Amino acid sequence: DGMNVLFIVVDDLRPVLGCYGDKLVKSPNIDQLASQSIAFSNAYAQQAVCAPSRVSFLTGRRPDTTRLYDFYSYWRVHAGNYSTMPQYFKENGYVTLSVGKVFHPGVSSNYSDDYPYSWSIPPFHPSTEKYENDKTCKGKDGKLYANLVCPVDVTEMPGGTLPDIQSTEEAIRLLNVMKANRQKFFLAVGYHKPHIPLRYPQEFLKLYPLENITLAPDPWVPKKLPPVAYNPWTDIRQRDDVEALNVSFPYGPLPDDFQRQIRQSYYAAVSYLDVQVGLLLNALDNVGLSNNTIVVFTADHGWSLGEHGEWAKYSNFDVATRVPLMFYVPGMTTPVSQGARVFPYLDPFSHIGNSAPQRQSKKVVELVSLFPTLAELAGLQVPPACPKAPFGVALCAEGTSIVYYFNVSEEKMEKGKEGCDDTDRCFNEEPVAFSQYPRPADTPQWNSDKPKLKDIRIMGYSMRAIDFRYTVWVQFDPDNFSANFEDVHAGELYMVETDPNQDHNVYNDTSHGW
Numbered sequence: 001d002g003m004n005v006l007f008i009v010v011d012d013l014r015p016v017l018g019c020y021g022d023k024l025v026k027s028p029n030i031d032q033l034a035s036q037s038i039a040f041s042n043a044y045a046q047q048a049v050c051a052p053s054r055v056s057f058l059t060g061r062r063p064d065t066t067r068l069y070d071f072y073s074y075w076r077v078h079a080g081n082y083s084t085m086p087q088y089f090k091e092n093g094y095v096t097l098s099v100g101k102v103f104h105p106g107v108s109s110n111y112s113d114d115y116p117y118s119w120s121i122p123p124f125h126p127s128t129e130k131y132e133n134d135k136t137c138k139g140k141d142g143k144l145y146a147n148l149v150c151p152v153d154v155t156e157m158p159g160g161t162l163p164d165i166q167s168t169e170e171a172i173r174l175l176n177v178m179k180a181n182r183q184k185f186f187l188a189v190g191y192h193k194p195h196i197p198l199r200y201p202q203e204f205l206k207l208y209p210l211e212n213i214t215l216a217p218d219p220w221v222p223k224k225l226p227p228v229a230y231n232p233w234t235d236i237r238q239r240d241d242v243e244a245l246n247v248s249f250p251y252g253p254l255p256d257d258f259q260r261q262i263r264q265s266y267y268a269a270v271s272y273l274d275v276q277v278g279l280l281l282n283a284l285d286n287v288g289l290s291n292n293t294i295v296v297f298t299a300d301h302g303w304s305l306g307e308h309g310e311w312a313k314y315s316n317f318d319v320a321t322r323v324p325l326m327f328y329v330p331g332m333t334t335p336v337s338q339g340a341r342v343f344p345y346l347d348p349f350s351h352i353g354n355s356a357p358q359r360q361s362k363k364v365v366e367l368v369s370l371f372p373t374l375a376e377l378a379g380l381q382v383p384p385a386c387p388k389a390p391f392g393v394a395l396c397a398e399g400t401s402i403v404y405y406f407n408v409s410e411e412k413m414e415k416g417k418e419g420c421d422d423t424d425r426c427f428n429e430e431p432v433a434f435s436q437y438p439r440p441a442d443t444p445q446w447n448s449d450k451p452k453l454k455d456i457r458i459m460g461y462s463m464r465a466i467d468f469r470y471t472v473w474v475q476f477d478p479d480n481f482s483a484n485f486e487d488v489h490a491g492e493l494y495m496v497e498t499d500p501n502q503d504h505n506v507y508n509d510t511s512h513g514w
C-alpha cells in the first residue's frame with residue numbers, strides 16, 4: 001500500500017550529466033536512471049548555498065519564510081515550527097531514514113539533522129566525514145596538503161575509504177533491512193561529492209585527459225555585471241593549492257592551466273558519484289524493490305566552473321542555481337516490468353553511449369516544489385498552499401506539486417487547459433523560479449559569499465522564466481527580515497535565447513515594464 005521513496009540529493013552538482021546533454025562526462029548510471037524517469041531541464045534551487053537550500057526544499061518553504069540565509073539558526077526556533085517532508089512521511093506510516101548529508105549538519109538542523117522530528121532512527125554520518133578538510137592530498141613533493149584538487153589513493157586514506165563509499169554501503173544495508181522487515185520507507189541519501197575539496201579515487205582522472213578539458217565558454221567577468229552580483233570564491237582561495245597561486249582578490253583570475261585542473265577534477269568527482277548511485281540503484285534491484293519505489297535524484301544547487309570568472313556557488317546565475325531533477329515512478333514514468341532488472345550497474349570505464357531521459361520537461365520548476373510533488377506521487381494528501389502569513393502554520397507548502405507535468409505532453413500544455421475546473425491546478429501562467437542571495441555590501445568583500453545574518457545589507461531577488469533571468473539587488477534589513485524594493489542597488493536582465501550563458505546584462509539598456 002503506497003510506494004517507497006528513495007530520495008538522492010547531491011552536494012553542489014550542476015547538470016553536467018550525459019542525460020542533460022553534456023558530451024564530456026561519463027555518468028552512465030545516472031543516465032540510466034534518467035532513461036526511466038521524467039527529467040526537468042529547468043529546475044532551480046531557491047538559494048545557492050547548502051543549508052538555506054536544503055532547509056527550504058525539506059520544509060517546502062522559501063528562505064524568506066525559513067529565515068535562514070546563512071548556517072546559524074534552526075528554523076523551528078527562529079522562524080516557525082514547520083513540518084518537513086520526511087516528517088510528513090513519518091507521520092503517514094513510513095520509516096524515514098537519513099544517510100550522509102541530507103540536512104546540512106550543525107545548528108541549522110539542531111545538531112541532530114532534525115532528529116527525531118524528521119527521522120525514525122538517528123541519521124547516519126560516515127565515520128570518515130571528519131577527515132574531509134584534513135591534509136590528505138599528496139603534493140608533487142610527497143607531502144600532504146589540504147588542496148582543492150585532490151585525487152587520492154583510497155587505500156591510503158584514513159580508514160581506507162571515503163565518506164560517499166560508506167554512505168552507499170549503509171544505504172544498501174538499510175534497503176536490505178527494510179526488505180526483510182517489509183517496512184514502507186522514505187530513504188534519503190545525501191552524497192558529498194562533487195562538493196569541495198575535489199577528493200575522489202585517483203583512477204577517475206583517467207576518464208578525463210587534461211588535453212580534452214576546455215576552459216569555461218565565458219571565463220571573464222562580464223563588463224556590465226554589477227559588483228554586488230559577483231561572488232569572490234573565498235572558500236576555494238583558502239585551499240593550500242589555490243593559496244599558493246597568490247591570486248588577486250576579488251576577481252583573480254586563476255591561471256588557465258589550474259582552471260582546467262579544477263574542471264577535470266569536478267568531472268572526475270561526478271563519475272565517482274555516478275558509481276555510488278549505480279551501486280545503490282543496483283541494490284534496489286537486488287532486493288526486488290525497483291518496481292514499487294519512487295526514486296528522486298537532485299542536488300542542493302549548482303557550482304560555477306569558471307563562468308563569469310567565478311567559481312563555487314554563492315550567486316544567482318544559472319550555473320549556481322540550476323540543478324538536475326528527475327523522478328522515476330514505476331507505472332507512471334515507465335511501465336512496470338516484473339522480474340526484469342531496471343538498474344543493472346554500468347561501469348563508467350567501459351560503458352559506451354548515453355541514455356536520453358524517458359521524458360524531458362523544459363518547464364521551469366523549483367526545488368521548493370519537491371515536498372508537495374512527492375506527497376502527491378506517494379498518494380498522500382498534498383499539503384495545502386501556505387497563506388500570505390505562513391509563520392504560524394506548521395504544515396503548508398510554498399511550492400506547487402509538479403505532478404501535472406508528468407502526464408501532459410508539452411504540446412498539449414501549450415494548446416491550453418481544456419476541462420480544467422480547479423484554477424490552482426491549471427498552470428495557465430508560464431511558471432517561473434525564484435532564487436535569492438544575500439550580500440554584505442555593494443562590492444565584493446571577504447564575507448560576500450557567506451555573510452552572516454547580522455551582516456546582510458542587500459538581497460538579490462532573482463526570477464528565472466523560460467526566456468529570461470531578471471534580478472534586483474535591494475536594501476535588506478536583517479533585524480526585521482525586510483526587503484525594500486524601493487531601494488534598488490543594482491539590476492540584471494539576461495535574455496536567455498540570445499544570451500544563454502548570461503554574459504550580457506541588458507538591465508540598463510531596456511525600458512522593462514516590470
